[in-house]
Amino acid sequence: MLLADLGAEVVRVESPSRDDLVRNMQPQIDGQSAAFRYLNRGKQSITLDLKHPDAVTVIHSLLDEFDIVIEQFRPGVMDRLGLGYEALKQIKPGLIYCSITGYGQTGSHAERAGHDLNFLALSGCASHMGRAAHGPAPLGVQVADVAAGSHPAVIGILSAVIQRDRCGDGAHIDISMADNSMALQALLAPGALNGGAEESYETHFLNGGGFYDYYQTKDQRYIAVGSLEPQFKQRLLETLEATELACLDDMTLKIRLQAIFISEELAVWQARFAEVDACVEPVLSMQEAAEHELFHSRNMILESAQGERQIAPAIRFDNQIPVMPESAPLRGQDTEAVMARTGLKQEELESFRQAGLFG
Template sequence: MTILNGLKILDFCSLLPGPLATMMFADLGAEVIHIESNRRVDLMRIMPPYDEEKESYIHQHLNRSKKSLQLNLKSEEGIEIVKKLVKDYDIIIEGFRPGVMKRLGIDYDTLREINPRLIYCAITGYGQTGPYATRPGHDNNYLSVGGVLNHSRLKDKKPVAMGIQIADIAGGTMHAAIGILAAALHREKSGEGKFIDVSMTDAMFAMNALYGTQYLGSGRPPQPEEEILNGGTFYDYYRTKDGRYFSVGSLEPQFRKLLCEALEIPELIDSTFNDSSYTQQRFKEAVTDAFCTKTFDQWLEIFNEDFHGCVEPVLTFDEACNHPQIQARNMLVDVKKSDGSTQRQIGTALKISGVEPTYQYVGAKMGAHTEEILKTYGYNQKEIEKLKANGVLI
């Protein structure tokens, strides 16, 4: 069973937010056509490392199970092809700056005249309106403007460049996916399509659900390393004797008791995060000192699978791949390549009863499905060759 069978999506996106969203849809059975051009090559296609065929592993992951249509969107014939597709592929997701799709002649207002059921999702850094609407940006910019980074750093230290793209994924990918599915549900009831304006900065601002709410209610803005969950309490990361780290999240009394017993500091069992800053600091120093007495492997033996006190090792990615929980949840999958071999990739995190994800093939070579798609829509080989000669299929 494929739960999103029937959803047909045109993906005009590059980079990370949109392609990851459409990959999630493809994993669950949606039909996705990735429209691209070699005049504006997606950076994910050329980002190393590469396989033996000089294809980017990142591209092959983000674009798995999608068909690739190579198209010149600055040609009239290319736009006509899009308009034909929109009659069937009635969900569009794009990541251009505001105004670009309108200039091309394939914006929401134009295309919904062809298909009133069209769902059109635009992912941008700052949204379709406001003084920053056309401003360029990247993940760390949206985290900055959204008020996330300042209270996410240590005191007197600069913000840390994240190992994952939080604004792109949590802000762009996830909000786009939720918006599209909400619009699809609305369309089932009403027959009406919708335009979805996803701003990654809006999303980051909205994710200040704890400390933003605190400020709006009390007037006290969150400060670096002073809040319950940003290092202001013992909820933090601790260095071992050999320079590795453990995460400690033992906030509840029962978990704090287990932590204190494991660290052999039973005299601090009754400390809480509501205590004075002096008591909190004393507790944190005791936890810090305790972790420095043993190596990473020694602590692994103590905080083993039988320990239930919210303490976990900070793993490298290769260690995470071999973690029994990751393995048990089928988070690593083998996806077919064009030569019949397979490539190891990250699987979907969505587990739905009775639904098996559809990992059809790794991201295709650019334009691999162009002729197949055009023939489906009535173009014969002679017409396709003419489109190639006229620079439409590039």
């Protein structure tokens, strides 16, 4: 999706017989889930049975038109299908081939299954994301899949494109979501690896070990206080009419701040801090965030003529206002058009169709 948002032509290769589970989530829009339509916007879709003996011929023909392959199977699967990097680079030496897996192409866990929760657990992230009284907290954001999977993959692919333009060489990019989850810990991990204390829940200023935290309000909502720097802390306390608390240690201050914030509803605090530059903001629901003036002013929510709303591409060039990307494809809807662009003869394509290669 990120590459498609940036202008790449992306073809999604789908199984003819097994549907993507995300496609069937709720709510549905025109037969596909809202989440699927977001994640697959701007792409084309073809169906292809990769286990069919003729699938290799089709993929080879597609390499005349496409020069980047992204795959997410466990290590060795693409090799067994005859579609591994070493095989395909013989057909296209400048091929950029990106493998995204949980644990990488090598190492002790290469063959092991995993999900976002597992990658955060093994990488050390989950050991300090949560509360002391309850332990690690499952997040509603796929940190490992997105921040440690998709984003490094895009960076690697675009770097490989630059290398190929300069040197003519392709590349096999190995993205491990567990590796990249470990690499996300820029402030906590270096200290622990070099003789410092091993951080746990609510021991570091980033994870609730100070007054940098969320505070409950009278109406059971929450407000985020990030007033770390002295000038922001001063404005926070001035706005709360509590400057006498400036001399307290962080944890004692945190207790006193909670007692203050619980005394009024969120709307009161929003109004009081609206014009105060103190790094204090309300915790909003997704719907509230979509209506917030910040994201309106940034054109971050797009709406189609049919009323579908999506998050806009977050990377901007030259202050251009984003437009709604093309809709996500139905499964296999572009098979005929994409196949027509290959060098395969019509009788070959017809033979493949009859053999059930495309479903």
